[in-house]
Amino acid sequence: MIARASKLFLPTLRDAPADAEAASHRLLVRGGFIRQVGAGLWTFLPLGWRVHQKVVQIIREEIDAIGGQEMLCPVLTPAELWEQTGRIAIPQLFKLSDGSGRPFVLALTHEETMTFHGRELQSYKELPQLWYHFSTKERDEPRPRGGLLRVREFIMKDSYSFDRDEAGLDASFERHRQAYERIFERCSLEVYYVDAESGIMGGKESKGFLAPTGSGENELMRCENGDYFADAEAARGVPRSPELPDPLDAPEEVETPGVTTIEGLAEFLGVDPAATSKAMPVVVGDRLVLALVRGDDRLSEEKLETFFESAFRPATEDEVRETFGAGGGSIGPVGAKVDVIADEALREGQFVAGSNQDGRHVRGVEAGRDYQATFADIRQAKAGDACPSCGGKLGVQPAIEVGHIFKLGTFHSVALGATFLDEDGQEKPIVMGSYGTGPARTIAAVVEQHHDEAGILWPDSVAPYDVHVVLLPELGERGEEVARELDAAGKDVLLDDRDLRAGEKFADADLIGCPWRVTVGKKTLEDAAVDVRRRATGEERRVSIADVGDSLT
RNA sequence: CGGGACGUAGCUCAGCGUGGACAGAGCACCGCGUUUGGGUCGCGGAGGUCGCCGGUUCGACUCCGGCCGUCCCGACCA
Missing domain, CATH: 3.40.50.800 (Anticodon-binding domain)
Known part of the structure; x- marks a missing residue:
């Protein structure tokens, strides 16, 4: 054609809007592909929509190729479905009611609705099924940014697999992994398949597809030797070994007047910050627990959330004082009457810890001997950590998450009662997976990876x-x-x-x-x-x- | 939600400190001419509730208060 x-509506601009920072944001606006309507709300102009449709078609072909059946669910959804899974509590969920006061939500993804339809599946003979749609998602993002990088309304292709068992789920999951690899390959995107955190999705395993770019919402952690890639939030970096002082037979209290930060503590005592520990009191449900990480590490909220399988919040100042008898900077695991979740880095060795008395710390604190803890990987990996597979140095770079796939298991099918009768006559919950990718983010990633000073360099496959x-x-x-x-x-x-x-x-x-x-x-x-x-x-x-x-x- | 900044023409911005005349420039737009392989040049023209509401004042784009919107950093982020 x-x-x-x-004759086209193709409003190109010589200057980019002053607030555009990301290359994809600037070039897509200047090139007349997109225009902003409000914060995180974008119109695709004719050229931009052509590109969007090209990406959509590539996704459609690849999901069809693994047996996907395209359909379409509504965005406006009865709140009841979300109450049944408990996800009504997600803060980003837009909630509203109709004229007669019936409560609705605007879907931010469609697990609930698809599982609702999955209830019509009755027999193992009907499984597996793979359903997908391209539909609008609404998210009450507290902070949209970067043009198409993080928005409040967008079209997503999300597919849902329904299987009899874990083995079936594994197969459906693997088919999606391969389909996604082909999709991004066809879009000429450099992407990495990485461990991700499923957060509040209610799943147990999830993987992300990260496209490294100049600007992005996520961080790709990669080994200098090219053998390890991960979302920085989920990365299993190996922290450096601390310089530990000589071990003590028993913990020893030391006066640390006015010291409430790790830097201050390490300097005051003349020890490596990595030889200290810090305690983060958090509240899960109605339970206060102590998360303990090494002094030079940051707690990864995503990992801790995954560990708890639930959201949590930091304890308030009052709760801390009431439970520990000391202020936030002085609390520690020794003698604390709460459960302790300690990072793996604290398993071996003796560390300085808070004493639960203001102005004092204890040194020579050893896990197992001086306190009991459940160990887990709850630290945030950081650049400079060692690669978990080869020991090489890890680095980080900004990236766009262009796909995220989840093994949901039976979380939704149990909550919504989507069951089937198996060959053995047993009623079982359907084992589910969900698989999302956003064409608009993919477009942004393509532009981030394919542009020069003068403009965009579209790959043949998605060019307008x-x-x-x-x-x-x-x-x-x-x-x-x-x-x-x-x-x-x-x-x-x-x-x-x-x-x-x-x-x-x-x-x-x-x-x-x-x-x-x-x-x-x-x-x-x-x-x-x-x-x-x-x-x-x-x-x-x-x-x-x-x-x-x-x-x- | 915390911190910071901004809001004047379609876009990029000046003016506001020290209140006072028709509110300005460049680009874009319309007309005429000129030019024609990398954003020509000239003349003429159109385009503005100075984000909104209120206050102070003889007088507010300018000062004060509130609100709204947008962006950046952080928190958050299926």
Whole structure:
């Protein structure tokens, strides 16, 4: 097909809006692909929507290829479904009611609704099933940002697998992993399949697909030797070994007047900060527990949430004083009357800890001997940690999470009563998985990975048009001829027939970023030829008009 | 939700400190001419509730208060 720029709504901008920081944000706005309507709310203009549709089609083909059945669920959802799974409590969930006061939510994902339909599955003979849809998700994000990077409303492809058992789920999960790899490959995205945290999803295992970029919401942690990749929130970095002082036979109290920070404590006592511990009192449900990490580490809230399988909150100052008899900077595990969750890094060795008395700490505190704890990986990995598989150095870089896949298990099917009769006559809950990817984020990631100073460099597979024909003045007839040749060769053509100067057209062509540019100008027409240029490389060659249809390779 | 900043033409911004005249520039837009392979040049023109409400004042884009919106950092983030 041939689209004429003179007729298109294609508002390109010379300047980017002042508040645009991310490259994808700036270029998509400048190139006339998207426009902001409100915080985290974006319209896809005609060009942007073409790209979105290309990505959607790639996803559709790959999910169809693994047996997906496309359908469509509503966004507006009776709150009852979300009450049954307990996810009504998610703060990001938009809640509203209709005119007669019935409560609804705006779906932020569709586990509840899909499981609701899964209740119609009765027999193992009907399993497995794989259902998916492209639908609008609504999220009350406290802080949208970065153009398309984090928004409040967006289209997501989410699929849901229904299996008899864990083995079936594993197979469905693996098929999605492979489909996602193919999707991102086709979009020319560099992505890494990494451990992720499922957070409040209610699942037990989840994996993310992270595209490393200049700007992004997530952080990709990668080993310098290329053998370990993880979402920084879930990474299992190995912390450096601390310089431990000589061990003591028993804990020993020391006066530490006015010392409430790890830095202050380490300096005051002349010890390695890594030889101290810090205690974070948190409340899970109605239970106060003490999370303990090494002094130089940060607690990973995501990991702790996964450990508890529930959200938690920091204890208040009053709760801390009432339970421990000391202020937040002075509490510790020794003699505490609460459960202690300690990070693995504290399993071996003696550390300085709070004493539960203001102005004092204890040193020589040893897990197992001086306090009892449940050990878990609850520290936040950081750059400089050692790789868990080879010992190499880990580094971090910003990344966009373009896909996230979950083994949900039976969390939703149990809550909503989606069961089937198995071969053995037993009624069992369906074993589920869910698999999400956002075309808009994928587009943002593609732009982040494929652009230069002048504009976007679309991969062939998702470009808004295959070829951008720059028609220089007074050559209208010949331009039409070239466009028809290209159209006949099956190319989608953007014909820039606007009455503008060459420089402006070239600049717009660079900005919009179609993979090929064909210049129709007087210079070459006397030879019945045009100049064909590859956007990504800048290579240009002269081709006769008769051959132009086959020249884009 | 904490911290910071901003809100004046479609976009980028000046003006506001020290209140006072028709509220300005560049780009974009419309007309005419010029130019025509990398954002020409000239002339003319259109375009504004100065975010909203209230207060102070003879007089408010400017000062004060409240609200709304947007962005950045953090918290949060299926």
